Amino acid sequence: TYREIKAPTVVISGDRDKVVYAAIHSAGLERDIPGAxxxxxxxxxxKPDWIAPGLVVDAIEKVSGAPIDLQAMAKAVEGRIAGDAQGAGRCAELKVPDAELAPG
Structure with a gap:
């Protein structure tokens, strides 16, 4: 089970993810993996690795023991991508994702 994972764990997720649900996956992993x-x-x-590769690299360095403030890094990424509508309104098949994907 996830509760048996002892390795340092970082979960990177966002509120525009249309593939996984926060309550089950990202918030669920934080809840179920001790210290995540x-x-x-x-x-x-x-695709955080595609949109925010620096944040992903910093997360890897943090689980390797580096003293990195990932929350501050996330805020910097948010500032950079704030105006990105990810095609919503420009491409018929892309819509703004539903808010229930975000953690409560």
């Missing part, structure tokens, strides 16, 4: 850190990025979709 959830890094929540507003306006981030399903």
């Amino acid at each position: 850190e959830l890094v929540w990025v507003h306006n981030l979709g399903h």
Whole structure:
């Protein structure tokens, strides 16, 4: 089970992810893995490694023992992607995701 995971764990997720649900996946992992850190990025979709590769690298460094403030890094990413509508309104098949994907 997830509760048996002992490795340092960082979960990066965002409120525009249309693939996984926060309550089950990102917030669920933070809840179920002892000591896990959830890094929540507003306006981030399903590919944090593509949109915020620096944040992902910093998360890897943090679980390796580096003293990195991932929450501050997430705020910087939020500022950079704040105006990105991810195609909503420009491409017929892309809509703004439902808010229930975000953690409560």
